[in-house]
Amino acid sequence: MGAPTITAAPALFRGCSLRQAAGQSIPNATYTELSWDSAEYDTDSFADTVNNRIVIPAGVEKIRLTIGYRLGGTSGFSIVNVWKNGVRYTPFYYQCANSSGVGPVIVSDVIEVSEGDYFEVQIYHNTGAAKTTAEAFYGCEVVK
Numbered sequence: 001m002g003a004p005t006i007t008a009a010p011a012l013f014r015g016c017s018l019r020q021a022a023g024q025s026i027p028n029a030t031y032t033e034l035s036w037d038s039a040e041y042d043t044d045s046f047a048d049t050v051n052n053r054i055v056i057p058a059g060v061e062k063i064r065l066t067i068g069y070r071l072g073g074t075s076g077f078s079i080v081n082v083w084k085n086g087v088r089y090t091p092f093y094y095q096c097a098n099s100s101g102v103g104p105v106i107v108s109d110v111i112e113v114s115e116g117d118y119f120e121v122q123i124y125h126n127t128g129a130a131k132t133t134a135e136a137f138y139g140c141e142v143v144k
Helices: none
Strands: 015-019 038-042 053-055 062-071 077-084 087-097 105-107 118-125 131-142
Touching: 062 077, 062 118, 118 131
Parallel strands: none
Antiparallel strands: 015 038, 015 131, 053 118, 062 105, 062 131, 077 087, 077 118
């Protein structure tokens, strides 16, 4: 009788979380792509901080995205758009009224994906002057 074969348990979590080390200036009334400096974690090389996007690796079929930010201002509104493969991803659109610089945390529905798909984030606001993001993050988790 030979030695038993031991296999590693599958990873319970797969995904990434991107962060901004410093705030990013967002001009008034202009859609602006958010930039990401680093990944707090990245289990499967999802993070592409050079191109400011999350890229889907092989073997992933479904994901959920999470975006959070604060944008100073007490007037106007801000809009978050997600772009999938360079095209605005219509199911993911969020608009909120600015209130004392409190920002939203937005979680998507489950999104079907293929290897190489990529997602980018844009913010728009109309507070009357440029505003700087604070505590911005952008995450992805694989859904089974």
